[in-house]
Structures are given as C-alpha cells and as structure tokens.
Amino acid sequence: MSRSTLRSVAVPLAAVILGLLIGALLIVSQGASPVTAYSSLIQGGLGDGDALLRTLQKATPLIFGGLAVAFAFKAGLFNIGGQGQLLVGAVFAAAVGFGVDGLPTFIHLPAALIAGALAGAIWGGIAGALKATTGAHEVIVTIMLNFVAGNLTDWLSANPWKDNSGNNIVARTPLVEDSATIPTLGAVPVGFLLAVITAIGCWMILERSTYGFEVRSVGQNRNAAHYAGIKVGWTMASTMAVAGTLAALGGAVESLGVDGRFEAGVNVGLGFEGITIALLARANPLGVIPAALLVGLMEAGASRMQFKAGVAPELIDVIQALILFFVAAPMIVRWLLRMRQGDSEQLRLGAGWGNS
C-alpha cells in the first residue's frame, strides 16, 4: 500500500476506532460489558453463514446508495435524493418482476433490473436537468423528489400494483416471479456481487474514461471545464442520471433479491444511509465497499448484541453518527493522531452549496 493510500485510509479508520471507543464508554455507562457487546455484534454479523448473509444483504443497498452519492460528488453535486431514487427503482423493478411471466431468468431478471435502473435514471436526471437548465439547486430538488417518490410508490403499491391475494390490506405488490428473483450462492447474495462489480465499474469510469475526466473536471473547476470544451450542463445532468441509476439498482436488488416484492415503508431511510457511506469512503467508489460492509455488519449484528449483552440496538446508530462526525471533522482526528495536514484529497462537504 502506498503512502498516499495509507494516508487517505488513516482518517476513516481512526474515525471508526474512535467511534467504537466512545461507544464502549456508553456501553459501560449502561452497566454492560463492551467486550461482550462487541463480540456478540461481530458474532451476529459474521459468526455463521446466516450472519454473513445478513451482513452482505444489508451492505448491498448501502454500496449502491454510497455510489449514488459518491459519483455525483465527483461532479461537485450533492445527491440527497438517494431515498427517492431507490424507491422508484424498487417499485418499477418489482412491477416488471411480478407483472410479466413466462420469460426465462436471463431475460426476465435483467429486464426487471433495467426497469428499476431507468426509473432511477429519470428520477436523478430530473434534478440534474433542472440544475443544468435553470440553476435549481440539486440539494433542494432531490429532497423534494424524495417526497414525490415516497408518495408515488405508496400509491402504486396500494392501488394499481397492489397485492390482492387473500385478504391482504398492506400496501405492497405481489411477490415477483421466480424468473425475476436474484439468487443467492451459498452465503453470498448475487446482488452483493453485482454491487461490488458496479463499484469497480464506477471507479473505472471515473478514473479511466473520458466521461469520467469530464465529470471530475466539472466537479473540480467548472470554469476550467468550460474552457476545456466540456459541456458542463450536460455533464451535470447525466451525472445525476447515473447517480439515480445507482441508487435505483440498490432498490431493485432489495425488491428482487431480499424482500421478493415492493412493500411501502420497508425501505424507508435506506437511501439516506448512502450519504454516510460516501462520506466514510471519502467519495471513493472502491472505498464504498468496505464502508458499506462495516455499516452492514453493525446493522446485522445489532439484534444479537441486544440479546446477548443487553445493549439497546440504537447504540449502533450512535456509533455510526460518531464515526461520521469524526470523518466529517478530520481536524479533530488529525489532532488526536498528531497527523500532519497531508496532501490527501480534502473532501469538501460544502461543495455545491451556495454556488449555482
């Protein structure tokens, strides 16, 4: 590992350790043992095949959600719309999954994924296009679109696409056909593999392709990008469409691989965790994978920790918030570690705020 990679990993790593240390203090204050708590947390997330499967399933939408934020961030855009993009992806993938039958898996499953992805591309693209043409701030527009998506998907799953089997009264779609279900290989869900491949693909696009060069140029210096002949508006709009696609794939994988259907209210909040993941990964698409695994592990093991050590599972949220706090405030970590203000890439959290 080169020095510069080491340095860029140091702050998130230190943040995780600090978060866990403070978490340990909180556990002690509840009269429980941090050793028991953390070991049962790890047991619950990695202890056996089921635990590992849970961790990987939890990590999958987090990877997609993290990529959705990280990719947009490279163009200097703050995508707060992961939640809405995930929801439309989930409902449209489910719709193709249950609405069509008689297709072989190798056509049906990709078709369902693509339907979800397209819905996300449109959802993200709306925010990008408005930004490019009218200057409407993507943060505001994506937040608003989250509400629209939430209500739209609620309505779809309660009305035209409602599961009318038995005497179901819940707003949910029917189960997707077997031919549209994402399989699991042992303890490894195929959706997770798809997420990892997507993360690597994002990294390749950003670092090796001309499109990635355009995205990064717009993110670093919009004026210089214009000087370089890059269509700044188009790049912003298309970046948001890509970001929407990524978040939507996370939703599609939830519908097709985990829940087996779309159900209103089940995926609430999942899209927002992408922001946490992207920050922890310092907007690096490859860093998104370990960041999502860490958070996925904590979420998968939380109930076992509660059961074994008697610690409230909300502690996990506190630890996550602490980690995020230390990542967002690297000065504190540097001071604690006596690190020199390195030339590691500074993640500017305010990027995109206040400049149109």
Added chain:
Amino acid sequence: MTDLLLAARNVTKQFPGVLANDDVSVELKPGRILALLGENGAGKSTLVNVLFGMYRPDGGQIIIKDEVVDLRGPDDAISRGIGMVHQHFQLVPPMRVVENIVLGAEPTKRGLVDLDEARLRVVELSTKYGLEVDPDALVEDLPVGMQQRVEILKALYRNADVLILDEPTGVLTPQEADHLLRVLRGLTETGVGIVFITHKLREVLAIADDIVVLREGRVVGTTTPDQATESGLAEMMVGRSVVLRVEKQAAQPGDVVLQVDDLKVNDDRGQLAVDGVSLQVRAGEIVGVAGVEGNGQRELVEAITGLRHASSGAMAIGGKPLTNSSTRQIAANGVGHIPEDREKHGIIAAYSLAENSVLNRYHRTPFSSRGIMHREVIYEHAQSVVEEFDVRTPSVTVAASSLSGGNKQKLIVGREFSENIKLLVAAQPTRGIDIGAIEFIHRRIVEQRDKGAAVLLVSAELDEILSLADRVAVLYDGKLVDVLDANVATRERVGLLMAGITD
C-alpha cells in the same frame, strides 16, 4: 521626533518547505518612501504581512516608532498607526464611500453611527491630501483608481503614519499611476512613511527614496534611485543579467486569420462591455490590445474563444464563421488560448500536470480512443511539454497546485503550443510570474508569430504590449479607440488613448 517609523530586524519566517524570509532587515524613516522590489515569491508579501501583524515572525524583531513590538494581529498594527492597501481591495462594493472608510471605527452619537460627523472628517482628509472622492458615491460605481483612493483614505482615517501599498499601480493607467505617485509624495511631506511594493522598475526609480531588493527570501541589495539603473535592478532581482527588450524581426503579415466585425458582448451583469469592436489579425503579426483593466478586454477575449456569447456582430477564423461557437469548435479550428486567469480557466489545481497537459485535448487521439484515456501517451506528452517548456516540477504526476505561478503558466503555454496553431489568443500571459518565465514566454510568443501564427495579445502591462506588439489596438469603455503601428505607439500616446482621450 521618532527616528524609525517602522523596521524589521533580522526577520525570519519559515513556511513548510520554504524559507520565505531569511534574516531580512529593512528600515523606514518618517517622510520617506521605501520601495520593496523583487520577483513573485521573493518574500515581499511575507515581509509586509509580518510587518502588518498577519504573520508572526519565527525570528527577529519588529520595531514601530523606535519601540520593539510583538504584534498580535492586524488590529494591533492598525492601532499602532500602520495602514495597508492590499492588492485586492478590501471594500464593501454596495456601500457608500464614507461608510467604507469608517467601517470598524465609526464615530457614534448615542450609540448610533454618526454619518454626518464621518462625512465631515472624510472630506477634511481628502482635501488635505489631494484625494478627492465623492463621500456619498457607492463604491461599486467607482472606477478602480477611485476605489484605491478610498483604501488610502481608510488607512489615513485611522491615523496611519505608515502606509504599506501592495502593487498599487497594477490597476491604473500610466496617467493615474503618475497621479498616485504625486499624492504619495505629498503624503510624505506630512511625515508619513510609505512602503511601496512593486515589480515595475520605472516606478521605483521615479518615486523611491530607498530601494531594497529581495530575492529568495533574502535582502540582496539596498540602494537609492540615483545610484541604480533599470537593468542593474533587474539583474539584482533575478540574479543574472536579463534582456528587458524582446529581440524580434519586423513582422511579415500574411492573410487575415482573425476577423472580428462589430462585435457586441455583455459582461456578467448584463451590461454592454464590448461595444461594436471590429478588428483584424493577420498571420505572422502580433496585435496587442492595450487598455486599463475592465474596459472590455476580458469579454472580447472570452467571446473570441467561445467562453462567452456575443450579443451581436460576427467573428471568423481563417475565413470560417465561428460566432458563438463552442470552445471546442473554436479550438478545433487551430486556436490556442492562454486564459487571463490561469487558476480559474487555465488549469485544474487538483489535477496532475499530466491531466492538465491534455485538459482541452483529452477527447482526441492519441490521448484517448473510444472513450478510454490512454495514460501512458498522456504521461509521455506531459513529459515532453515539461521538458520543452522548462516547467520545474519533480514529476508530471504531482498536482498542478504544487507549482509556482510561473511554472503553471509555462505548463499552459506548453499545452497550447504543443500543436500547430493558426491563432493564438494570449490574455495577460505573464501576469504575476517571475522575470525568467516572462522572458521565456515572450520568446515563445514571438516564435509562434514567426512560424506564421496570428497573435492577439491582451495585457494590462503597457510595457509588454509595447515590446511585443506589431500593432497596438486600444480599448476604452468597450470601444476600440484606435489601432496604431508599433513604431508610432509611444507610451504617452497609448496612455492618453487608454484614458479615452483621442483629441
């Protein structure tokens, strides 16, 4: 009577990796003008920032009015009578002149700002020192020369008896600059001492009482105007003999390459900034556009290179109409552009030199094909630009932000010159860079001309225009007031045109 108004004794200031001031000593006595001369990065700004309390020195002493002081910040320096006029004015544009002057030290009556009292004192000061300005005008409506007066008044209002001016003449016409120098001379008669930072040798000889030359953080010479010459000072600044005049043959103009007809362009605020300019630049000639900054040069250049839309008129390159074409289309027609603001347009600071070396060419072979960048080819290209254009850098993979201004500029010039160009648009190509890099870039621009390129050179430095241009076009208030052949374009004549005086 104080003997020393302001002095630095053996001041040392270290920044990570740079010794910005190394055992520097300077003295300012009442009623005298001290010129600090040196290239960018020589340590002038660091020194005055130490004297103004912005930085704490790592070693040495600061003396204000015969007393050794430990400045805790600019407030401390101001309260001890030090005033500073920064290169970038520290004014609030939508506020009135009088409000700007008293801001932070307002006279009050029953807890409220007493603007009448403030106005009286401002008028009193401006008549006393010959710095006439309308106290009720909005600062944003004032020309830069006036804004500078407001800055000086701001310092005098706070009873400054030392004035530090950082590159004060950069934004002025030659005539305005002369007036400023007279005002400064008048100020010294009341006992004020002035520290004057500049890189213009002519001004130093005209106004200074004492000259201190800095190079690489050290004082390399202390002299007075009657003992110094321009070339002697330049040699001291650079550390070797320099050629101040650009050696070039007479131009051999060919066909018209750039044709601009009745072009009208708006500025960012939607005001007409270029007002019907028509201009031709032929192959093998350099047309210099002179003018005080803010008279439409930026908008003209941006419209020609595709960065800004023209509201009417026409522009053609090599006979091909390209009005309001994209930057990419225009570049594809053989146009190289050295942008006015290299940090804003010319480079991406976080990118490596390699990425910057293909900033506007990344989409073409051999640098990429089918959407994939070819990193090895880009590295080789960057390597050859770095070598050929003498960019001082440890490698092409470091971020461009680590380069000095001169090296950044050489990288941009190298990138733009790395393929054959029909038209070169060079805006402020040597702003803020050292004499060595200036010489180098001037030579390369003339070389492009001799290879048959048409060159449009826009510069706020009249000396640069006069030494490079074959024809001089003068912009005033968005209009082209005149185009002179180089042999009749004297400093005086161009200076008057720059002020809009056509007699």
